[in-house]
Amino acid sequence: MSAMNLNKPAETVLQPVFYLKGVLHIPHYSTKHMWVGPGRNAPLLSTTSLVEQGARLSVMALWSRYWTDEVKGWKEL
Numbered sequence: 001m002s003a004m005n006l007n008k009p010a011e012t013v014l015q016p017v018f019y020l021k022g023v024l025h026i027p028h029y030s031t032k033h034m035w036v037g038p039g040r041n042a043p044l045l046s047t048t049s050l051v052e053q054g055a056r057l058s059v060m061a062l063w064s065r066y067w068t069d070e071v072k073g074w075k076e077l
Contacts, residue, residue, distance in 0.1 A: 015062040016074035018055040025050060026060070032067040047071060 018025045018035055025035040025045060034044040057074055068074070 010063050012061040013064050014059045015065060015068050016071050017058050017060045017062075018050045019058060020045075020050055020053055020055040024060075025055065026062060027065045027068050027071075029063070029065060032070070 015027060017027070020037075023037055025037045028034040028036050028044060031044065033047045035047065035050055036042050036044055059074060
């Protein structure tokens with residue numbers, strides 16, 4: 001029998017995400033206005049770069065990021 005884990009899991013909240021050509025990009029946890037796609041060595045893309053390339057804004061339940069309230073328009077989704 002394992003010891004009981006007393007650490008509470010981190011709660012998730014709605015956060016903005018981008019889909020670029022069907023690929024999910026989530027907000028970087030600590031770097032403002034940078035987004036990361038899948039994979040270990042995925043390049044970071046800026047908010048401006050994603051928008052210029054036609055990425056679609058959406059929302060997903062993720063751990064809270066301190067800077068995502070600065071991204072305009074996602075709370076209306």
